[in-house]
Amino acid sequence: MEKIEKPISTKVPTQYGELWFYAFKIDDQEIVAIINKKNIKKTANVRLHSCCFTSEIFGSLKCDCALQLEYFMSLMSKNRDQNYLLIYFLNHEGRGIGLFNKLKAYEVQRKLGLDTYQANEYLGFPHDVRDYSPSVKILRYFGIEEIILHSNNPDKANFLIKNGFVVRIKKIFIKPHSKHALNYLIAKVEKGNHLIKSEIDALTNNKNNESGKKILI
Numbered sequence: 001m002e003k004i005e006k007p008i009s010t011k012v013p014t015q016y017g018e019l020w021f022y023a024f025k026i027d028d029q030e031i032v033a034i035i036n037k038k039n040i041k042k043t044a045n046v047r048l049h050s051c052c053f054t055s056e057i058f059g060s061l062k063c064d065c066a067l068q069l070e071y072f073m074s075l076m077s078k079n080r081d082q083n084y085l086l087i088y089f090l091n092h093e094g095r096g097i098g099l100f101n102k103l104k105a106y107e108v109q110r111k112l113g114l115d116t117y118q119a120n121e122y123l124g125f126p127h128d129v130r131d132y133s134p135s136v137k138i139l140r141y142f143g144i145e146e147i148i149l150h151s152n153n154p155d156k157a158n159f160l161i162k163n164g165f166v167v168r169i170k171k172i173f174i175k176p177h178s179k180h181a182l183n184y185l186i187a188k189v190e191k192g193n194h195l196i197k198s199e200i201d202a203l204t205n206n207k208n209n210e211s212g213k214k215i216l217i
Protein backbone atom coordinates (compact mmCIF):
# COMPACT_ATOMS: atom_id res chain seq x y z
CA MET A 1 0.00 0.00 0.00
CA GLU A 2 1.24 3.44 -0.89
CA LYS A 3 2.29 5.36 2.24
CA ILE A 4 0.46 8.50 3.24
CA GLU A 5 1.14 10.89 6.08
CA LYS A 6 -0.60 9.68 9.24
CA PRO A 7 -3.92 11.49 9.62
CA ILE A 8 -5.03 13.31 12.74
CA SER A 9 -8.22 11.90 14.22
CA THR A 10 -10.62 12.71 17.02
CA LYS A 11 -14.15 11.89 18.11
CA VAL A 12 -16.61 14.78 17.89
CA PRO A 13 -20.13 14.98 19.34
CA THR A 14 -22.39 16.26 16.54
CA GLN A 15 -26.09 16.60 15.83
CA TYR A 16 -25.66 13.30 13.95
CA GLY A 17 -24.24 11.53 16.99
CA GLU A 18 -20.62 10.93 17.86
CA LEU A 19 -18.47 10.84 14.75
CA TRP A 20 -14.79 10.28 14.12
CA PHE A 21 -13.16 13.11 12.19
CA TYR A 22 -9.92 12.50 10.32
CA ALA A 23 -7.79 15.19 8.73
CA PHE A 24 -5.55 13.91 5.95
CA LYS A 25 -2.78 15.77 4.17
CA ILE A 26 -2.32 14.25 0.74
CA ASP A 27 -0.43 15.89 -2.13
CA ASP A 28 -0.51 19.20 -0.24
CA GLN A 29 -4.29 19.03 0.06
CA GLU A 30 -6.19 18.93 3.35
CA ILE A 31 -9.03 16.46 3.14
CA VAL A 32 -11.50 15.52 5.84
CA ALA A 33 -12.87 12.02 6.33
CA ILE A 34 -15.71 11.33 8.72
CA ILE A 35 -16.78 7.89 9.88
CA ASN A 36 -19.57 6.76 12.17
CA LYS A 37 -17.80 3.64 13.49
CA LYS A 38 -14.17 3.21 14.35
CA ASN A 39 -13.83 -0.31 12.98
CA ILE A 40 -14.55 -0.03 9.32
CA LYS A 41 -15.28 -3.22 7.42
CA LYS A 42 -14.19 -3.75 3.85
CA THR A 43 -17.66 -2.81 2.62
CA ALA A 44 -18.79 0.72 3.38
CA ASN A 45 -21.27 3.38 2.40
CA VAL A 46 -19.22 6.17 0.94
CA ARG A 47 -19.77 9.67 -0.30
CA LEU A 48 -17.12 11.76 -2.04
CA HIS A 49 -18.35 15.26 -1.33
CA SER A 50 -17.03 18.48 -2.77
CA CYS A 51 -17.12 21.47 -0.47
CA CYS A 52 -19.76 24.08 -1.32
CA PHE A 53 -19.23 27.15 0.81
CA THR A 54 -22.23 29.01 -0.61
CA SER A 55 -24.89 26.39 0.12
CA GLU A 56 -23.41 24.60 3.12
CA ILE A 57 -22.47 27.68 5.15
CA PHE A 58 -24.79 30.37 3.83
CA GLY A 59 -27.82 28.47 2.59
CA SER A 60 -27.54 29.36 -1.09
CA LEU A 61 -30.44 27.88 -3.04
CA LYS A 62 -28.52 27.66 -6.32
CA CYS A 63 -27.49 24.04 -5.87
CA ASP A 64 -28.31 20.88 -3.94
CA CYS A 65 -24.92 20.29 -2.27
CA ALA A 66 -26.07 21.11 1.25
CA LEU A 67 -29.15 18.89 0.86
CA GLN A 68 -27.06 15.96 -0.31
CA LEU A 69 -24.59 16.37 2.51
CA GLU A 70 -27.34 16.66 5.12
CA TYR A 71 -29.03 13.55 3.70
CA PHE A 72 -25.86 11.48 3.81
CA MET A 73 -25.06 12.65 7.35
CA SER A 74 -28.56 11.71 8.48
CA LEU A 75 -28.10 8.21 7.02
CA MET A 76 -24.78 7.98 8.82
CA SER A 77 -26.50 8.89 12.06
CA LYS A 78 -29.51 6.57 11.59
CA ASN A 79 -27.75 3.43 10.39
CA ARG A 80 -25.28 2.95 13.18
CA ASP A 81 -24.99 -0.75 12.40
CA GLN A 82 -23.46 0.02 9.00
CA ASN A 83 -20.17 1.65 8.09
CA TYR A 84 -20.37 5.12 6.61
CA LEU A 85 -17.49 7.22 5.34
CA LEU A 86 -17.72 10.78 4.09
CA ILE A 87 -14.71 12.11 2.21
CA TYR A 88 -15.00 15.88 2.16
CA PHE A 89 -12.80 17.77 -0.28
CA LEU A 90 -12.12 21.24 1.08
CA ASN A 91 -10.57 22.42 -2.17
CA HIS A 92 -13.33 21.37 -4.57
CA GLU A 93 -15.30 24.61 -4.46
CA GLY A 94 -17.09 25.36 -7.72
CA ARG A 95 -16.29 21.88 -9.15
CA GLY A 96 -12.64 22.72 -8.58
CA ILE A 97 -12.38 26.21 -10.06
CA GLY A 98 -12.30 27.81 -6.60
CA LEU A 99 -14.57 30.24 -4.80
CA PHE A 100 -13.37 33.34 -6.65
CA ASN A 101 -14.10 31.84 -10.06
CA LYS A 102 -17.31 30.22 -8.86
CA LEU A 103 -18.73 33.60 -7.87
CA LYS A 104 -17.58 35.00 -11.21
CA ALA A 105 -19.50 32.19 -12.93
CA TYR A 106 -22.57 32.83 -10.74
CA GLU A 107 -22.59 36.46 -11.86
CA VAL A 108 -22.40 35.42 -15.50
CA GLN A 109 -25.25 32.96 -14.91
CA ARG A 110 -27.30 35.71 -13.28
CA LYS A 111 -26.65 38.35 -15.92
CA LEU A 112 -26.82 36.23 -19.07
CA GLY A 113 -29.20 33.50 -17.93
CA LEU A 114 -26.61 30.77 -18.52
CA ASP A 115 -26.52 27.43 -16.77
CA THR A 116 -23.53 26.33 -14.70
CA TYR A 117 -21.77 24.59 -17.61
CA GLN A 118 -22.43 27.41 -20.09
CA ALA A 119 -21.11 29.98 -17.60
CA ASN A 120 -17.86 28.05 -17.19
CA GLU A 121 -17.51 27.81 -20.97
CA TYR A 122 -18.21 31.52 -21.32
CA LEU A 123 -15.39 32.31 -18.89
CA GLY A 124 -13.02 29.77 -20.39
CA PHE A 125 -13.10 27.42 -17.40
CA PRO A 126 -13.40 23.65 -17.76
CA HIS A 127 -16.70 22.08 -16.66
CA ASP A 128 -15.09 20.08 -13.89
CA VAL A 129 -11.52 20.09 -12.60
CA ARG A 130 -12.02 18.12 -9.41
CA ASP A 131 -9.31 15.64 -8.56
CA TYR A 132 -10.63 12.62 -6.68
CA SER A 133 -7.33 10.77 -6.52
CA PRO A 134 -6.67 11.40 -2.80
CA SER A 135 -9.84 9.44 -2.05
CA VAL A 136 -8.15 6.26 -3.30
CA LYS A 137 -5.48 6.61 -0.63
CA ILE A 138 -8.07 7.36 2.06
CA LEU A 139 -10.25 4.40 1.10
CA ARG A 140 -7.21 2.12 1.16
CA TYR A 141 -6.10 3.58 4.50
CA PHE A 142 -9.43 2.43 5.96
CA GLY A 143 -9.17 -0.95 4.22
CA ILE A 144 -12.30 -0.44 2.13
CA GLU A 145 -12.66 -2.64 -0.95
CA GLU A 146 -16.37 -2.56 -1.75
CA ILE A 147 -18.18 0.73 -1.94
CA ILE A 148 -21.83 1.59 -1.79
CA LEU A 149 -21.43 4.98 -3.42
CA HIS A 150 -24.06 7.54 -2.49
CA SER A 151 -23.98 9.73 -5.58
CA ASN A 152 -25.67 10.53 -8.88
CA ASN A 153 -22.40 11.26 -10.62
CA PRO A 154 -21.20 8.47 -12.93
CA ASP A 155 -17.72 10.06 -13.13
CA LYS A 156 -17.12 9.34 -9.45
CA ALA A 157 -18.21 5.70 -9.80
CA ASN A 158 -16.07 5.17 -12.91
CA PHE A 159 -13.09 6.72 -11.20
CA LEU A 160 -13.35 4.36 -8.24
CA ILE A 161 -13.92 1.32 -10.47
CA LYS A 162 -10.82 2.23 -12.48
CA ASN A 163 -8.89 2.26 -9.25
CA GLY A 164 -9.87 -1.29 -8.37
CA PHE A 165 -12.85 -0.85 -6.08
CA VAL A 166 -16.10 -2.75 -6.40
CA VAL A 167 -18.76 -0.06 -6.65
CA ARG A 168 -22.53 -0.10 -6.30
CA ILE A 169 -24.31 3.21 -6.78
CA LYS A 170 -27.04 4.42 -4.47
CA LYS A 171 -28.67 7.44 -6.00
CA ILE A 172 -29.53 10.44 -3.88
CA PHE A 173 -32.57 12.39 -4.95
CA ILE A 174 -34.02 15.07 -2.78
CA LYS A 175 -36.66 17.31 -4.27
CA PRO A 176 -34.91 20.64 -4.83
CA HIS A 177 -36.08 23.52 -2.65
CA SER A 178 -35.95 26.21 -5.31
CA LYS A 179 -36.21 26.75 -9.05
CA HIS A 180 -32.50 27.62 -9.03
CA ALA A 181 -31.55 24.24 -7.62
CA LEU A 182 -33.92 22.49 -10.03
CA ASN A 183 -32.28 24.25 -12.96
CA TYR A 184 -28.91 23.18 -11.60
CA LEU A 185 -30.07 19.55 -11.42
CA ILE A 186 -31.46 19.73 -14.96
CA ALA A 187 -28.08 20.97 -16.20
CA LYS A 188 -26.31 18.18 -14.30
CA VAL A 189 -28.57 15.58 -15.93
CA GLU A 190 -28.30 17.04 -19.44
CA LYS A 191 -24.61 17.92 -19.46
CA GLY A 192 -23.05 15.94 -16.65
CA ASN A 193 -25.00 12.70 -17.33
CA HIS A 194 -26.17 12.55 -13.73
CA LEU A 195 -28.30 9.52 -13.00
CA ILE A 196 -31.50 11.27 -11.92
CA LYS A 197 -33.09 11.88 -15.33
CA SER A 198 -36.29 10.01 -14.52
CA GLU A 199 -36.71 11.84 -11.20
CA ILE A 200 -36.16 15.22 -12.87
CA ASP A 201 -38.45 14.34 -15.78
CA ALA A 202 -41.19 13.35 -13.35
CA LEU A 203 -40.76 16.59 -11.46
CA THR A 204 -40.70 18.86 -14.50
CA ASN A 205 -43.58 17.02 -16.20
CA ASN A 206 -45.68 17.37 -13.08
CA LYS A 207 -44.89 21.04 -12.89
CA ASN A 208 -45.57 21.30 -16.59
CA ASN A 209 -49.03 19.82 -16.12
CA GLU A 210 -49.79 21.93 -13.11
CA SER A 211 -48.70 25.27 -14.37
CA GLY A 212 -48.22 25.07 -18.10
CA LYS A 213 -44.68 26.26 -17.53
CA LYS A 214 -41.57 24.17 -17.31
CA ILE A 215 -39.12 24.53 -14.46
CA LEU A 216 -41.23 26.19 -11.87
CA ILE A 217 -41.33 25.26 -8.23
Ligand SMILES: [Zn+2]
Pocket: 052, 055, 063, 064, 065, 066
Ligand atom coordinates in the same frame (compact mmCIF):
# COMPACT_ATOMS: atom_id res chain seq x y z
ZN1 LIG B 1 -23.18 23.68 -4.33
